[in-house]
């Protein structure tokens with residue numbers, strides 16, 4: 493499991509709650525009226541929450557070279573440097589900057605969404621035209637040159653993009669630009685929270701027992717993602733002689749609530765905001781002795797070949813990032 497989805501393997505450190513006042517003489521910008529309590533010469537430490545669906549953290553006050561991504565409803569503590577930038581002063585992201593427009597004074601975790609009706613995953617008869625949204629909330633997904641994952645030429649499109657096209661099979665839509673996208677990543681609404689963790693069982697597929705790590709009870713993924721994971725593992729096993737074992741795939745709302753109640757944000761993501769809750773994320777074996785840690789031959793193989801099968805580890809989880817997770821892969825189609 494992992495921090496931006498459930499909870500981290502490595503407990504966070506440095507989550508001090510000390511309030512501190514900083515002189516602004518050395519700071520780059522003016523203070524924001526109403527944002528900084530107190531006098532015009534001091535910035536006061538405050539806590540804000542990340543707005544849906546996420547915000548990126550930068551090493552300096554410019555939208556460049558992001559060092560990490562913070563999920564919806566994650567609290568950040570720091571101060572407003574100016575009208576645009578908020579500097580985080582505690583936790584693993586301490587010293588980084590996020591845009592003030594990505595933060596809110598109200599915890600988004602207190603918002604509720606009604607379950608969409610009818611089923612947002614329902615598809616019209618094959619051959620029909622349809623309009624759908626990419627349901628990825630924080631990562632780019634792929635379109636392919638043909639209705640096949642072996643069509644290597646991939647193009648990336650943004651999360652929550654509205655797309656129109658024709659359903660050519662239960663698994664593929666031919667978009668109006670001639671590219672193809674898998675139905676695994678589409679729904680009638682881009683607002684995924686309402687059905688996150690409540691994915692209909694018919695849309696999921698259990699992974700075979702030989703793909704489950706010893707610590708895993710049962711693991712399933714969205715059915716196309718599961719099929720592709722099995723194919724990726726088959727190719728991997730031919731090279732390495734062992735399987736890409738899985739600790740967790742789909743995670744129900746029940747378990748997300750359990751972890752959130754136990755750990756809170758940011759160690760646990762707010763229920764309804766996890767890629768695992770869509771069956772579109774998978775955690776491969778990560779415990780002691782895992783052959784998949786950063787820099788191993790297996791890790792290099794997955795980095796080089798994963799996207800060909802539709803799996804990718806997002807950049808903010810890469811080695812050296814504050815929330816690095818070698819084990820977490822998203823299904824990108």
Ligand SMILES: [Zn+2]
Nearest residue numbers: 494497775820
């Ligand atoms: Zn994960």
